[in-house]
Amino acid sequence: MIFDPNPPADVRVPYPIVRCSQGSTLNIVVVTERWVGLPTHYWGGHTVWCPGEDVCKACLSGQIKRWQGYVLAHALDEGPVAIVHLTNLAAFMILEYTQNDLNIFALKIQLMRGKKAANSPLIATVHGRKQGVKKLPMKALETTVQNIYRKNGSAPLFER
Ligand SMILES: [Zn+2]
Numbered sequence: 570m571i572f573d574p575n576p577p578a579d580v581r582v583p584y585p586i587v588r589c590s591q592g593s594t595l596n597i598v599v600v601t602e603r604w605v606g607l608p609t610h611y612w613g614g615h616t617v618w619c620p621g622e623d624v625c626k627a628c629l630s631g632q633i634k635r636w637q638g639y640v641l642a643h644a645l646d647e648g649p650v651a652i653v654h655l656t657n658l659a660a661f662m663i664l665e666y667t668q669n670d671l672n673i674f675a676l677k678i679q680l681m682r683g684k685k686a687a688n689s690p691l692i693a694t695v696h697g698r699k700q701g702v703k704k705l706p707m708k709a710l711e712t713t714v715q716n717i718y719r720k721n722g723s724a725p726l727f728e729r
Contacts, residue, residue, distance in 0.1 A: 582716050583709075587644050587651040589691055592684035597642035597653055600705045602674045604655060605714055606638040618718045636660075640673065641710045643702075650705065652713055653680075659693040666695035675702040 589595040608619040610627035616637065622628045638655035655663075659680060663673060677696040683689035 582713055584650055584652045584713055588654050589680040589682045591682055591687050591689060595680045597644055597678050598699050598702055599640050599642045599673050599676045600650060600702060601641045601707055601710045603671050604638040604640045605710055606636055608634045609637050610634060639714050641705050656691040659691040662693040663695060674704060675699045
């Protein structure tokens with residue numbers, strides 16, 4: 570028997586993905602310094618990364634780009650760390666609270682999605698910063714999001 574203390578760094582998504590579902594609220598505490606954001610399209614039945622207008626098949630065929638943001642956060646305040654999806658509007662509302670400071674570490678955020686449709690706007694309300702939160706490295710978030718999009722056939726670079 571050969572022992573190996575190093576877990577393989579293979580392609581995987583080590584955190585559950587949490588979306589705020591229609592007509593519900595989700596309370597999170599952010600554990601990364603920032604979110605990662607990327608332009609995407611809904612294309613071929615998946616959300617795929619947009620590699621840039623001049624080389625993107627979806628752009629060239631006139632498809633709308635949508636920004637998607639992600640953070641690592643404790644869901645339900647103190648639950649396990651999950652990857653949490655933010656929309657453009659939710660991110661904008663968070664920046665209004667922080668006065669455009671991209672440092673969102675330890676913010677307590679309530680996400681709320683309307684009842685009308687599955688893609689109703691996601692509203693974010695910030696309730697200050699929590700003390701004593703353990704920070705996770707941005708690399709953990711970036712690698713996870715890379716892997717999510719790699720499964721859909723493209724690997725993103727990140728804008729910050
Ligand atoms: Zn595109």
